[in-house]
Amino acid sequence: MSSSWLDAIRWTEDGLVPVIAQQAKSGKVIMFAWMNRESLSLTVAEGYAVYWSRSRGRLWRKGEESGHRQKVLGISLDCDEDVILLKVEQEGGIACHTGRESCFYRNLIDGQWQSVEPVLKNPEAIYKKS
């Protein structure tokens, strides 16, 4: 397969592109992360989201520890060719490392960030070392 679709993306100076992950069925925005060229290629090849972890400086197969993988159902590019939107099916229904469905679990209410989403699973149980 030609990789001209990868060349169409306007990568940052660091070779990254911001990625929004959205539940395909509900439309809920669950996560924001980054990809580089290799991770986006792998995402397409494997059918599951592979990000670039800036903090760890390595490829990050979403769910590699938690088991909460993201099956990719659609990939969109914005008008400026510098942002990616993924439609995903979030395995386990949990995208956030806090054990919530979405990372965007705090709303600005009366001048304060207030948590409005339940913790579905204790993070200690999610990331328990075997």
Added chain:
Amino acid sequence: MSSSWLDAIRWTEDGLVPVIAQQAKSGKVIMFAWMNRESLSLTVAEGYAVYWSRSRGRLWRKGEESGHRQKVLGISLDCDEDVILLKVEQEGGIACHTGRESCFYRNLIDGQWQSVEPVLKNPEAIYKKS
């Protein structure tokens, strides 16, 4: 009102935070842009999205030229405190400068970015100089 909610945000070195705009009613992700502290404060104060235009280096009241303002119905913060999600009502039903509802109008299909959204209004008509 205390601005401690602004201090909670982990701004980039340039003093910015990435912002995802989503149609409140349909859940459709329509835009991605940036805000600085002032623009986010103004967004809350005015009730309509005010971004920071990195290309123009100035505040950008969404819709200031097109009339397609974004009424803000909700503001969420992610687990890392470095991404904002806006629930908006997009006036005119058009967020993209190409005249489409969403900036994410191209899907990756058979290894190519293919436009899957109609142009609702000719950009020349949207941005016509008076």
